[in-house]
Amino acid sequence: MLSVRVGHRFGSFVLDxxxxxxxxxxxxxxxxxxxxxxxxxxxxxxxxxERGHIVIDGEVLSDTERGIFVPPRRRHIGYVFQEGRLFxxxxxxxxxxxxxxxxxxxxxxxxxxxxxxxxxxxxxxARRPANLSGGxxxxxxxxxxxxxxxxxxxxxxxxxxxxxxxxxxxxxxxxRLRDTAGVPIVYVSHQVAEVARLATTLVVLxxxxxxxxxxxxxxxxxxxxxxxxxxxxxxxxxxxxxxxxDAAFGLTTLHAAAGDLLVPHLDLPVGAALRVRIRARDVxxxxxxxxxxxxxxxxxxxxxxxxRADGPIVEMQLDCAGEALVARLTRRSVEGLGLxxxxxxxxxIKSIAFDNHAFAGTAPVASDADAETRQG
Amino acid sequence: MTASLxxxxxxxxxxxxxxxxxxxxxxxxxxxxIAVALLLARGRFxxxxxxxxxxxxxxxxxxxxxxxxxxxxFGRRGLLGHFLAEYLGIVLAFRWTGAAxxxxxxxxxxxxxxxxxxxxxxxxxxxxxxxxxxxNACWVFATITLPLILPGVLAGMILSFARALGEFGxxxxxVSNIPGETQTLPTAIYTFLQVPGGDFAAFRLTxxxxxxxxxxxxxxxxLVERATRRALGx
Numbered sequence: 035m036l037s038v039r040v041g042h043r044f045g046s047f048v049l050d051x052x053x054x055x056x057x058x059x060x061x062x063x064x065x066x067x068x069x070x071x072x073x074x075x076x077x078x079x080x081x082x083x084e085r086g087h088i089v090i091d092g093e094v095l096s097d098t099e100r101g102i103f104v105p106p107r108r109r110h111i112g113y114v115f116q117e118g119r120l121f122x123x124x125x126x127x128x129x130x131x132x133x134x135x136x137x138x139x140x141x142x143x144x145x146x147x148x149x150x151x152x153x154x155x156x157x158x159x160a161r162r163p164a165n166l167s168g169g170x171x172x173x174x175x176x177x178x179x180x181x182x183x184x185x186x187x188x189x190x191x192x193x194x195x196x197x198x199x200x201x202x203x204x205x206x207x208x209x210r211l212r213d214t215a216g217v218p219i220v221y222v223s224h225q226v227a228e229v230a231r232l233a234t235t236l237v238v239l240x241x242x243x244x245x246x247x248x249x250x251x252x253x254x255x256x257x258x259x260x261x262x263x264x265x266x267x268x269x270x271x272x273x274x275x276x277x278x279x280d281a282a283f284g285l286t287t288l289h290a291a292a293g294d295l296l297v298p299h300l301d302l303p304v305g306a307a308l309r310v311r312i313r314a315r316d317v318x319x320x321x322x323x324x325x326x327x328x329x330x331x332x333x334x335x336x337x338x339x340x341x342r343a344d345g346p347i348v349e350m351q352l353d354c355a356g357e358a359l360v361a362r363l364t365r366r367s368v369e370g371l372g373l374x375x376x377x378x379x380x381x382x383i384k385s386i387a388f389d390n391h392a393f394a395g396t397a398p399v400a401s402d403a404d405a406e407t408r409q410g
Numbered sequence: 411m412t413a414s415l416x417x418x419x420x421x422x423x424x425x426x427x428x429x430x431x432x433x434x435x436x437x438x439x440x441x442x443x444i445a446v447a448l449l450l451a452r453g454r455f456x457x458x459x460x461x462x463x464x465x466x467x468x469x470x471x472x473x474x475x476x477x478x479x480x481x482x483x484f485g486r487r488g489l490l491g492h493f494l495a496e497y498l499g500i501v502l503a504f505r506w507t508g509a510a511x512x513x514x515x516x517x518x519x520x521x522x523x524x525x526x527x528x529x530x531x532x533x534x535x536x537x538x539x540x541x542x543x544x545x546n547a548c549w550v551f552a553t554i555t556l557p558l559i560l561p562g563v564l565a566g567m568i569l570s571f572a573r574a575l576g577e578f579g580x581x582x583x584x585v586s587n588i589p590g591e592t593q594t595l596p597t598a599i600y601t602f603l604q605v606p607g608g609d610f611a612a613f614r615l616t617x618x619x620x621x622x623x624x625x626x627x628x629x630x631x632x633l634v635e636r637a638t639r640r641a642l643g644x
Binding site: 164 | 533535536538539540541542543544545546549553554557558640641642643644
């Protein structure tokens with residue numbers, strides 16, 4: 035259990051943010067300069083906030099009212115920096131084991147082997163950081179933080195300096211970390227796709243303040259937050275499960291509470307849990323079940339909210355059997371169809387919309403069920 | 411010509427004494443050099459620019475003045491010299507140890523400068539990182555800062571060694587020019603030049619000086635190169 039409340043002034047920028055986390059992966063999401071990094075620096079003790087407290091599992095790490103400030107080295111918080119910050123004069127193995135000199139005893143060799151295996155850094159052990167790729171560096175940095183036996187891992191945009199291919203390489207490791215390592219994570223990012231894929235709790239920061247906290251499916255489905263979550267990339271997250279494959283057409287069927295989705299073939303076993311992000315701009319709205327239409331996915335639902343219409347584009351939220359879906363339409367369509375809250379509609383999504391990019395928000399997620407219950 | 415390479419006992423004494431003086435000047439000033447460089451690079455305290463000025467003083471003052479000040483301070487009746495002789499039995503004036511002190515003082519600004527520059531170049535975020543991994547200040551210094559500044563430390567040591575080896579003015583003022591005790595290469599060369607027929611001995615010692623200096627330079631090139639590669643992990 036993590037409780038964070040931080041007030042700090044940097045010149046004209048005021049950070050005044052608070053959130054709690056029960057575990058899993060808490061994503062701090064917001065634009066550059068929203069205060070995300072300052073917030074985790076305060077958690078790790080690299081920033082001494084003017085006001086507030088940081089409490090982990092009942093232990094007070096900092097509390098300005100009581101004059102408590104535990105220095106970083108005694109906090110046992112693993113920090114994975116954006117640039118990795120591996121020690122250049124040490125080998126990968128020495129980097130990995132650095133924190134163990136100071137870590138609480140226990141575990142031993144088996145734990146080291148497990149982390150090396152988890153992050154796939156075995157073949158790199160004898161090398162030095164200068165000879166590693168960006169992705170390899172980040173995996174070593176994650177391993178180094180983990181092997182110091184942290185009670186919390188904070189990660190500051192660990193993928194930001196990597197290209198798409200390296201990101202795709204590392205994301206599964208972070209997912210395994212979240213699902214198997216048993217260490218809660220606070221993860222800073224300004225990438226919707228990353229956050230949608232990884233977060234169990236989403237904290238949206240805006241100019242130093244918390245704009246929203248909750249399960250990602252609920253936050254991403256809120257059209258009032260679109261200016262913060264990014265209009266172009268904005269989309270709802272559905273928790274789904276693979277129910278079948280159609281080898282003849284190369285399609286996979288996903289089951290969500292909102293209905294079944296047909297997507298291009300996914301290499302996942304039947305029963306695998308999966309997060310699917312449906313971008314608002316990929317959703318069309320029909321008043322009747324469409325006929326003679328190429329799109330394969332039609333989800334019945336009800337309009338719950340229509341966003342403000344001061345331009346040509348209007349965002350709306352639908353309720354599809356309890357799950358939130360968002361759509362972007364022209365104002366002309368909204369008026370032409372007479373859409374208003376309460377109206378029964380059909381959301382139409384082309385299977386092709388689930389291309390790699392839209393699909394980046396997809397991953398096996400053990401804790402999705404929890405997110406959904408909390409959302410319900 | 412071959413016979414001329416046989417050094418007289420006097421010359422050999424001067425060479426050995428010079429090496430001893432320079433090595434001790436270098437090693438003796440190293441801890442203080444690192445400490446002062448750290449203070450100047452990282453410290454925030456009143457009088458920092460004063461400390462900086464004092465450290466650099468031997469670089470800009472005439473060496474004779476430095477030597478005279480050393481004599482005033484460390485002479486038998488000097489402020490510190492009296493104390494050292496009385497309570498610790500250490501006498502510096504007119505001893506080889508005094509020559510080492512003079513060399514150390516003259517080389518100190520060069521050593522501090524070199525180390526300080528390398529400390530300034532250290533990415534302090536690496537030290538923060540070590541702290542988040544549980545290392546306290548001493549461990550951070552020993553395992554991160556020191557290995558990263560090693561090239562600068564080595565370069566500073568060589569500069570200090572070379573400066574001590576060539577030291578003349580402060581040495582002759584502070585500890586005089588006593589054969590077998592304080593007569594180093596430069597003062598020996600000077601002495602040979604003062605006596606008729608000493609030119610050739612002076613020239614031979616000059617060649618020895620050049621050889622030692624070149625060897626020190628090459629050694630430093632190799633060591634600094636190696637330390638830099640290590641620090642950068644290449």
